[in-house]
Structure formats: structure tokens, C-alpha cells
Amino acid sequence: MSEPQQSSRFGRESVRATPHDHRTLFERVIEFISPGPDSRNELLETLADAEKRELIDPESRSMLEGVLRMADLTAGDAMVASPRMDMIDIASTYDEVLASVIDIGHSRFPVFEGERDNIIGVLMSKDLLKVQRAPELHLRTLLRPALFVPESKGLNELLRDFRSNRNHLAIVIDEFGGLAGLITIEDVLEEIVGEIEDEFDDKVSESGLYTLADGSCRVPGDASIEAINAHFAIELAEDGIETIGGLVAHRNGRVPRRGEIVDVGPLRFSVMLTRGGAVRWFKVVRLSLDEMAGG
Secondary structure: OOOOOOOOOOOHHHHOOOOOOOOOHHHHHHHHHOOOOOOHHHHHHHHHHHHHOOOOOHHHHHHHHHHHHHOOOEHHHHOEEHHHOOOEEOOOOHHHHHHHHHHHOOOEEEEEOOOOOOEEEEEEHHHHHHHHHOOOOOHHHHOEOOOEEEOOOEHHHHHHHHHHHOOOEEEEEOOOOOEEEEEEHHHHHHHHHOOOOOOOOEEOOOOOOEEOOOOOEEEEOOOEHHHHHHHHOOOOOOOOOOEHHHHHHHHHOOOOOOOOEEEEOOEEEEEEEEEOOEEEEEEEEEOOHHHHHHO
């Protein structure tokens, strides 16, 4: 026997309870006449209110906000700029390639031939083990096809491509077809979940500073200048600024973008990651005397 029609002015489908819907009729009607947020700002406010009411935890709120932000971001926003890319020359010897892989520690490397802009493939570090068993193999035979994407490609779409194509790295090209940078699936996911720590990173203090495999230091943008001075045994002038990110931006005249380099005192700050208009992570090395004199 068919179900009787609802006579409510709200409509039959909008107020009828499903078999597993335990809300009262009043609650369903209120939900119908008071729709959810109809703008992104309202949705962000709703998430903040949900956290305040302990309906979701802070980490869940942060991830949900990351998903919303990612919808507006492109590959150009999250990529590693071309000058900062770690790459391998196809003309390199096996020993040279192995030394680079060990020193840098990436699992994948873009490989170029002749000019750096001429990317001919991607080398997976683990594939070098094949040469141990078959020394006659040439580096070129180990290369995998490179995925090329425009700077304007949305991160949502790029993440779908990574999943469907089982790629973890893409080469980003500019509007003229030149090399703009590279982006990995980790870069995309970090826009949602935040920084993903590398298993080879060594946390050296509670200040959040990390020693990387190449001897440089990864420094959070919100690290205090006092912590930087203590770690590097230097005396950077604070100029009334509390964080190293603020000091670098002040010396640079603006917040630097990902891939940019700013020298402050005896230190060189390379921007690894930006988020929300601020630097999330710097890669920091100490300048040599010659570099300081030249600067």
C-alpha cells in the first residue's frame, strides 16, 4: 500500500523522516526553514562555532578549513619554484647520481638533458638498486614518464590526477611552456593536514627547529628570534619583532613567496612552505665568510 501524501506546506520530501532519522518533526522543520551556511565565510564561522561547542576537535576543524582553502589554490601556489628544484643531469655518472640521492634524500628526482628546462623523465631513487644487479643498465632506461601540469591547475583536480595516475610528482610549467617548478602529492596534502614530517628529520629542540639530512635546519616561521639566536649562537636584532618570519618579512619588505631566498645577518632563509599569507617553514643555512663579504 502506498504511503499517504503529506499535506504540510513544507513538502512531502523535506520533512519526512527516514527509517534511521531520530529527529523530531519540529527539528526537521526548523532545519528546513533555517538552512545551513550559504557562503564560505559562514561555513568557516560554523566550523569555529562547532569547535567552541566541542562538536569537533581543533585538528578536525583545521583539516576541514584546509579542504576549503585548497579549493582556491593552484599548482603555482603550492609548488617548489624552479631555482629550488633538486634535479639530476642525465649525463651524470652512476656514482654522481648515487651521491646526490644519498645527500639530498628525496625518493624522486626530475631528470633533465642539456638545459634544466628540458625535463625528460623522473628517476625513483629505489630504481638505482637495479643497477647494482645489472651494471650495464643506463640511467635513461630507469626513467619514468614525467607528468606536466600548468601553474593554473587547481589543487583539487591535481589531487585527483595523482590518485588516478598513481603519480606522486608533477612538473609545473608556466604560460609560455617554460619550467616553473614542481609539486608533489605531499605538497597538496599538506594544504589540508599541515606539515608532514619527514622520517629522516631530527627534531633538535622543543622550539620546533629540525636538522635536515643535508645539514641545514628547517625553521618554523613562528619560531621566536630568541630561539634562533640561541640555536645558531648569533645575535639577530629583534627590532621589536617577536618571530623570525616577521623579521624576514620586515628585512625583505614583504612576505617572501615559496622558493624565494632572503639573507638576514649570517643566515640564509629559503622559503619552503607558505600558508595563509605567512611563511610556514624556512630552510636555513649559515652563510660562508665569502658569501657574507659578497653580500
